[in-house]
Amino acid sequence: MDPRAYTIKQISVFSENKPGRLMAIAGALEEESINILAFSIAEANGFGVVRALVDKPEAAYKKLNAMGFMVSFTDVIAVKMRDVPGGLFEMAKLLSDAGINIEYSYAYSGREAAVLILRVDQVENAVKSIIFRGGNLLKSADLSGSP
């Protein structure tokens, strides 16, 4: 198993808390026919970080960068949750047993299951440890726009 296959590129965008900034980001991605699969905003007083999983991260990076946004790639992992009662608890237990330190997380509803996006400090170890415990991770290829 190559843990890198499970490493997903999230784009992170710095944004001042000003009206219109979020719309500008979303609009630019739409213009480039980039699909946003998952999305979260972390806010502090006066500024925020927009985090998104998209089907064409390189194109999104290029476009936003050219518009003057501060953009970076962040490696994250995406864990499929069983869409049954207790699915979240199961997941939380697995992560805690695996001793994974989560910087932040957000969820989206995927085609077959709910997916939890995790930003962890040691991606490769986390991947190995989750798979070892029977967790179900998405591959980056699952998200890419190519069929």
Add this chain to the structure above:
Amino acid sequence: MIAWDPNMEMMPEAGLKKLQFRLLKTLVYRLYSFSNFYHERMVQHGVHPDDITSLDDLRRLPFMYKTDLRDGYPDKIFTAEQDELVRYHVSSGTTGKPTVVGYTKHDLDTWTESLARALTSCGLGRGDVVQVSYGYGLFTGGLGLHYGAERIGASVVPTSVGNTERQIELMQDLLVTAICCTPSYLMHIGDAAKKMGVSIRDDTHLRAAILGAEPWSEQMRTRIEDEMGIRAYNIYGTSELSGPMFCECTEQNGIHMWSDICLVEILDPETDEPVPEGEKGEMVVTILQKEALPIIRYRTGDITSLDTSPCPCGRTHPRIARLAGRVDDMLIIRGINVFPSQVEHALLGIPAVSGHFMIEVSRRGALDDMLVRVELNPEAFSDKINDLMAIRGMVAHTLKNALNVSVDVEIAEPGSLPRFEGKAKRVIDRREY
């Protein structure tokens, strides 16, 4: 040569004070008797020359403002007859009338002597080739440095400003060792030389630059010195005082203000009270030897601090620090004087943010709120909000230490804050009085 006039430059402090008092007393009597302007001012102020019994009594004398000089246009305040004047300089007025400064032969001599000491103190002398790239003409920079450098026996190349390629050729061909110009013109020369394929460091004999006539920073000094392999010295003076007159010694730690030529006070610009030594305030200057246009307690508007401790170079005359800004730029936040230049300086020391910033001041109830918006450096961007909060906290902490007043900090996107050409207007004051 160690010093141009060692007896004067290294005179013990007590001797200098005695000399200053004698010169001040003579000056005040002379002006009370011969200057309508000063006579009237002293009478209005209720002070008579007999009241000056110590150097501290200087503080009983009235201030002189830039507006006094402008109102005196062209020569109403002069205390010399036209046939005693040997030169005029005229400072361009950014607002309204210009200021005319007249010089007697003695005035020119004092000015030149001051510069001879200054240039010697930064290691120049006979055998040096000095390129004077300040403007010649009504502006005092060119002619001032020209005669100062001639007096110490250096060979002067009077290039004035402009025709930069030719300046670089002459610098190479005449083996120029020192240049006098504005810091921005020297940087321009550096860029132009690069384009010509000339390295100032390797292809010229330049070893010193005497820089002034516009604000600059320690960061610029480091950049110039590292790039060009030279020492850069800070020079101070304004046309009202005669012109550029005082310069750093080889210690590069403050500008010696010759005590037999001037008396320096550093005052709180709000209260007009002296600030403790080492603290910043407005520099108020009395020129002790000036015949044509006497200057007593002139409010320079320049913010600096004074250091009277002995200089390792051996000179006993006090030193002023690099100018920290202008009084006009000063903000009073919760009773504390704050200068945009302090903010700029503090931010330059933080790699996570850029030098582009804005200051917004508002009032909440009775309290002043100061907000500093600064652009994040793209390299410092993190997807973790905690990292960004930590940067903001660190900036706020650094500013609080530098300004002695707490400020709010907002992190802005790169390129989002205004860019300025020429004088930056970084302050938005929304307080109503």
